[in-house]
Amino acid sequence: MGMNKPETGELGFLEFFQNFRRGRLVGDAAEKMDELMEAMAATGGKGKLVIEFPFSFNKAGQLECSPVVKVTKPAAPVGTSLFFLTDENRLTRRDPNQTDLEDEIALQRERKGG
Incomplete structure (x- = not known):
């Protein structure tokens, strides 16, 4: 045993x-x-x-x-944003070199004389 x-x-x-x-x-x-x-x-x-x-x-x-x-954990993608620089080197979302639609309409009215 x-x-x-x-x-x-x-x-x-x-x-x-x-x-x-x-x-x-x-x-x-x-x-x-x-x-x-x-x-x-x-x-x-x-x-x-x-x-x-x-x-x-x-x-x-x-x-x-x-x-x-x-x-x-995998990180969620942050994404990309577009910005422009002003003449004073500040960030903006608006392209300072592109006129606004309202500005364009005003220019056309001035050209037409009214």
Whole structure:
């Protein structure tokens, strides 16, 4: 007859990941992934989900881990706007070299004498 080994509570990667903060890490990562998928669908851009597991020993010799879930969402395109410079080098939406329709009508009236 073999001897029963005592339960050590050893965790593999998946057990570690699933049990971290009583499963909250998995929930946080799932939420970030949903946000990423929504942003990618809206923009058609690329994104990234990164889960980091930084490990270190504390002063008591215990192993500590403080996971970080990072998401890089694609940015929505900003678009382009056109502007012109005035003679004073100020921005304007109106082309200072182009007459307005109202100015053109006034000029035509003056030419006609009325």
